[in-house]
Amino acid sequence: MILVLKNGVTREKTENLCEFLQKNYGVQTNTIYGSQTTIIGLVGDTSAVGVEAMQMLEEVERVMKVQEPYKRANRKFHPDNTIVRIGDVEIGGDKIVVCAGPCSVESEEQVLGIAEAVKTSGATLFRGGAFKPRTSPYAFQGLKAEGLMYLKRAKAKTGLPVVSEITNASQLELFLEFVDLIQVGARNMQNFELLKELGRISKPILLKRGFANSVDEMLMSAEYIMSGGNSQIILCERGIRTFETSTRNTLDISAVPVLKSRTHLPVVVDPSHAGGAAWLVEPLSKAAVAIGADGLIIEVHNDPKHALSDGNQSLTPEDFDGVMNRLRPVAESIGRYI
Amino acid sequence: MILVLKNGVTREKTENLCEFLQKNYGVQTNTIYGSQTTIIGLVGDTSAVGVEAMQMLEEVERVMKVQEPYKRANRKFHPDNTIVRIGDVEIGGDKIVVCAGPCSVESEEQVLGIAEAVKTSGATLFRGGAFKPRTSPYAFQGLKAEGLMYLKRAKAKTGLPVVSEITNASQLELFLEFVDLIQVGARNMQNFELLKELGRISKPILLKRGFANSVDEMLMSAEYIMSGGNSQIILCERGIRTFETSTRNTLDISAVPVLKSRTHLPVVVDPSHAGGAAWLVEPLSKAAVAIGADGLIIEVHNDPKHALSDGNQSLTPEDFDGVMNRLRPVAESIGRYI
Amino acid sequence: MILVLKNGVTREKTENLCEFLQKNYGVQTNTIYGSQTTIIGLVGDTSAVGVEAMQMLEEVERVMKVQEPYKRANRKFHPDNTIVRIGDVEIGGDKIVVCAGPCSVESEEQVLGIAEAVKTSGATLFRGGAFKPRTSPYAFQGLKAEGLMYLKRAKAKTGLPVVSEITNASQLELFLEFVDLIQVGARNMQNFELLKELGRISKPILLKRGFANSVDEMLMSAEYIMSGGNSQIILCERGIRTFETSTRNTLDISAVPVLKSRTHLPVVVDPSHAGGAAWLVEPLSKAAVAIGADGLIIEVHNDPKHALSDGNQSLTPEDFDGVMNRLRPVAESIGRYI
Amino acid sequence: MILVLKNGVTREKTENLCEFLQKNYGVQTNTIYGSQTTIIGLVGDTSAVGVEAMQMLEEVERVMKVQEPYKRANRKFHPDNTIVRIGDVEIGGDKIVVCAGPCSVESEEQVLGIAEAVKTSGATLFRGGAFKPRTSPYAFQGLKAEGLMYLKRAKAKTGLPVVSEITNASQLELFLEFVDLIQVGARNMQNFELLKELGRISKPILLKRGFANSVDEMLMSAEYIMSGGNSQIILCERGIRTFETSTRNTLDISAVPVLKSRTHLPVVVDPSHAGGAAWLVEPLSKAAVAIGADGLIIEVHNDPKHALSDGNQSLTPEDFDGVMNRLRPVAESIGRYI
Secondary structure (H helix, E strand, O other): OEEEEOOOOOHHHHHHHHHHHHHHHOOEEEEEEOOOOEEEEEEOOOOOOOHHHHHHOOOEEEEEOOOOOOOOOEOOOOOOOOOEEEOOEEEOOOEOEEEEEOOEOOOHHHHHHHHHHHHHHOOOEEEOEOOOOOOOOOOOOOOOHHHHHHHHHHHHHHOOOEEEEEOOHHHHHHHHHHOOEEEEOHHHOOOHHHHHHHHOOOOOEEEEOOOOOOHHHHHHHHHHHHHOOOOOEEEEEOOEOOOOOOOOOEOEOOHHHHHHHHEOOOEEEOHHHHHOOHHHHHHHHHHHHHHOOOEEEEEEOOOHHHOOOOHHHOEOHHHHHHHHHHHHHHHHHOOOEO | OEEEEOOOOOHHHHHHHHHHHHHHHOOEEEEEEOOOOEEEEEEOOOOOOOHHHHHHOOOEEEEEOOOOOOOOOEOOOOOOOOOEEEOOEEEOOOEOEEEEEOOEOOOHHHHHHHHHHHHHHOOOEEEOEOOOOOOOOOOOOOOOHHHHHHHHHHHHHHOOOEEEEEOOHHHHHHHHHHOOEEEEOHHHOOOHHHHHHHHOOOOOEEEEOOOOOOHHHHHHHHHHHHHOOOOOEEEEEOOEOOOOOOOOOEOEOOHHHHHHHHEOOOEEEOHHHHHOOHHHHHHHHHHHHHHOOOEEEEEEOOOHHHOOOOHHHOEOHHHHHHHHHHHHHHHHHOOOEO | OEEEEOOOOOHHHHHHHHHHHHHHHOOEEEEEEOOOOEEEEEEOOOOOOOHHHHHHOOOEEEEEOOOOOOOOOEOOOOOOOOOEEEOOEEEOOOEOEEEEEOOEOOOHHHHHHHHHHHHHHOOOEEEOEOOOOOOOOOOOOOOOHHHHHHHHHHHHHHOOOEEEEEOOHHHHHHHHHHOOEEEEOHHHOOOHHHHHHHHOOOOOEEEEOOOOOOHHHHHHHHHHHHHOOOOOEEEEEOOEOOOOOOOOOEOEOOHHHHHHHHEOOOEEEOHHHHHOOHHHHHHHHHHHHHHOOOEEEEEEOOOHHHOOOOHHHOEOHHHHHHHHHHHHHHHHHOOOEO | OEEEEOOOOOHHHHHHHHHHHHHHHOOEEEEEEOOOOEEEEEEOOOOOOOHHHHHHOOOEEEEEOOOOOOOOOEOOOOOOOOOEEEOOEEEOOOEOEEEEEOOEOOOHHHHHHHHHHHHHHOOOEEEOEOOOOOOOOOOOOOOOHHHHHHHHHHHHHHOOOEEEEEOOHHHHHHHHHHOOEEEEOHHHOOOHHHHHHHHOOOOOEEEEOOOOOOHHHHHHHHHHHHHOOOOOEEEEEOOEOOOOOOOOOEOEOOHHHHHHHHEOOOEEEOHHHHHOOHHHHHHHHHHHHHHOOOEEEEEEOOOHHHOOOOHHHOEOHHHHHHHHHHHHHHHHHOOOEO
16 A cells, blocks of 8 residues: 655654554555655555545545455456356356346246247356346336246256346345346445345355446455355446447446456356347347357347337347357357357 | 337338237327328327337337336426425425434444534434445444444434434334434445335435436435335435546536426435545535535544544534534525524 | 427417427427327428427427437438448458557658558558647657658558548648548547538548547537538547546447447447557457457557557557457458458 | 556566666666565656556556646646636636626627626626537537627627637637637547647636546646646536436536645636536536636526527526526625625
8 A cells, every 4th residue: 555645744744654554553664755745655464454544644645555455356366267157057168158038037938938949049047037126116026936936947947057136135045945046236236235145155146247336346246245255256247337328338348358357257248238229139249259258148038029128128039049150150269169 | 108110111000000009008199200200109198108118119219208207206296395304303494404423333432422513513413324335345344233222322312313324124123213314325226125115114214326326217216215105205416426536426416406306305415425535525515505405414523534434534523513604604695594 | 309398388388389380490290188298299391490499498398309410421311331442441341451550650660660560460551640639738749740751651661551640620731642541539529620621521531439429429520521521431439438447448349330220331449549458459359340340440569668659558560460360260250351 | 656566576577677767767766565566666757757658567567646747737836826817807816707698609789788788797708609619510600700700899898808619720810819718618628739729829718628528637738728838727617428317417516626626727617518408507506606616607698599509508688687696695605706
């Protein structure tokens, strides 16, 4: 940690400050007296030194952190890729994993039909929402426990492990029983109470980026879960909020290489929510595969026109099949496969 | 709701579409054939007509909503200001209400001391965080139930009703017992599970704007709570996330008049979190009062240098007293008082 | 154009308003009386009807535009792709065109060396900045006319057409003589005086997106140039400004398919400025090629450590050669070539 | 300047790097070997040391700047407020200066009428656009030189100094003759060619913030003009682009105190462009005055419904008079006057 001092702080005051820091925080200090500006470098274990406390010191103008605040998620300390296993499926290796399914579970028949279809086209995970966090209190809120049961039946029939979004820690028992990969939605990325609970279990977690959260905040949320003991985490880029309104969100495609440079965790992309339109799923998926994403999460619905949620961004099973066929050569062009 | 049709949709197809809409949704249709573009206006009860379903229709290029999706929070249907009562304190009238206190409750002595001080300076509500949602799992997480008890004692001593942030519905019992105004933090503004629970109780709610949420999304979150039956809601602007980094967040001061034009609920401003620096609290408070905010939420700490959280944006009790004195003439200049 | 009327406007007032609109603007009106809201659709030639004038009418709550304001750039009216020709190079066809070269022209020797190198690796356009728009008045401002001459010599030696950024209409004579593709930089995307001048010439224009401009504003800037008679325009996505700071800008990769759906003009991507780091050029280029960009603009410098500008985002010629080799299979995977 | 080294750089390599820096840049170095990270502080005249060049060094992970890159605009080196004089009008003192007038000059009669009206209400500067930078090539582009002449006549009649926007350096002669305060519009804030020209003249400049530019970039643009010798600059906050669409732009009210802490130049606010709606002008003006702005720029039009531009954000002269009357007590409440 580096403290930049205000103009005009005397050498004596600077030395007093250093003494204070050494005594109170057990750190060593190194002072650099510049022509205009004096800085103090703190050396040793600075984990107990709060940025805010430093900023309050009257001699200090600015505090600069030298180290990232995340440890367990940090690639510096864990250089090898983490491979997350969900049943037989591995995410983080050469195979690009595709997770597909409807935004909301609407009926048993629906999920069985879609699950069979997406499996045939090459998906290896099946997704479906049972607890739906909807912006309007008047919109369809999901089938809840019943929906999770249908997902489990879809798994029984097809063998595809299932993914579903948890919206409250009180649902944890249900999810432990019925779901193979527990999704934390964008709006809950900083629901720290929920993250703490998920740190205590051993199921893998799919952590979606909040639409206004930075890459580093996402890594801090992963750190929350990991600090509890659960390190089976998949990160998901799904678009951020910007001034541009021609797409539902702005897919931050650069986040894929940036995340992969900073963390050892697998990174997947959700082109359906990022673009918010069915016709954008294919081009965004191609970009995601080409740039190095470890997987894709794609909404597929048997009858998008009558979907109870997100219909306009869902592919039909036929369209999905075509997209998968056109994604395979892109994966191969960078030495991977789907 | 208005459907803009694609170029080249024939008159016959348009008529078929209208029939379909009438039959399936029980609405009337009015078609306007323009020189280049045809539009269909849907008339009647369109609450069951989903935007997404309409966007999926192959003849439709774009869907435009005519009405706001919030009803109970909408000033159109409730032209008079709502006055929220917290004990003897009324928010939404001529008096501008100031809520002050530390970011985190740290000890009984601390809260009693600050509560007395801010009361003397003119605050009429006392705030303090007991359950702290912190970005880092390694940061101080709050005194929890113990903290709420201290707040209650501060109320017993000073008579000031207390405000604290809830982070999970499981804490509801505690909050019903110890807290007078329940705060929903920015990160939970779209925690719909929590909002639903808060709709079922009768305590007033302080709803903070998510740092990446629009004014209309905030009103939809208020609608969530109100649709459950609880209409005692205070909205709080506390800064949004933008590209500008010279302040912690960008205070969206325009949100105050915009909100007050769209809703009958009281609107307050949190200058401490918006600016993220103690020296910005006074100027931002003056702006908030002058523009018509119904209240302010200000962090005050007896010893900001040693605060366990947000020290650098907290005022000392002495500074707070000075700010209050300089705010009074601003309030009077627009015909209100503090 | 659609006018949404305020609640409570009487039928009589509505009819008077329609008469007023018919007389003053020569348009026809169609009124739809909804259960809660009345709307008026304007039919006929509405090009003279200003949105602002309509918003001023006291009966009107909101104005909604049905049509895009750009005509010449609009794919609706020109369904076929435009192919822009720069000498023998065609942009907008199956071949993905790569433009490479240093951020700034620094010496004749430098540009000749880099031009030969990038040509060998497969670039078909050569870029170099001679007039540099720098944020600091104390930074290197470019070699100006001398720089353009060196570019022309590089062209003479290699045959590669050259691209350079114009920063003021007063430089137009020089650019007409020395440059084959005139670049309008991000900061000048809405320098309408400059755009008007460029509309009068017949050289092709490379129009970069302003870092805070929407896709539609970019199309309006293209329309500016096209309305003057010059329709040889290439659009360039180069990243937008968002809250995320882990990359210099946020590459809006979705802008590529969105632009290609709205306009017939070619679309290229600048991965160097978007990411702001040499190591990001390869992954961002792969994404751009996979998603359908018609070209790439890549900064290459013989000695990035000593570059006078943008060194840290420049590739060496050797790195560039490797990137080109790894991009070719990606292009082929979607049926194109480099 | 501080260089953070990569993990694993040996002590020997570090020492070699220091030697290299001392020799090549004439700076002294101070190395701090931390438990995990080594940093080097550069001391002495670092103005010739480029951040980019440092970032290219293979041992370096990150570069942190300690000093602001602007000197002449920096309050640190010029602690006293600059007062800008335009004729008899002084901006930057206790009096809050109001500049009013139409968005576009439309006719001589119009400007004379409005100028008299706003003078009567207390405005001390008169504004009007003659060269209009419009997003659409099909919109009204201004009366140009003729418009400037009308402004001069308005000045002759009322005595109010006039303000108008320059859009190209080629107009400079005209502006030197006809205009008293030359406005640089938001879209030209980083038109460095124009800024350089304005640095060579001695007329005061009104520099508007670009809608996607940070406070520090605005100060760098002021530095551009000041580095040429012209230090009569007024900074204008007029709203930034964010995700929020309920106002035309988001007024960054915090920019006023932040700018005033970083620079000695006067700061004014444009509530008309920030909000984009006439009804928002009054509340935003009150906030601007209360927070410490040195002036306001308000659009006033005799007949907003028929204005050729920005009608919906213009006040009538009657409304303007009312706003001025209600602003006076706000100014007095903070010890200033209008």
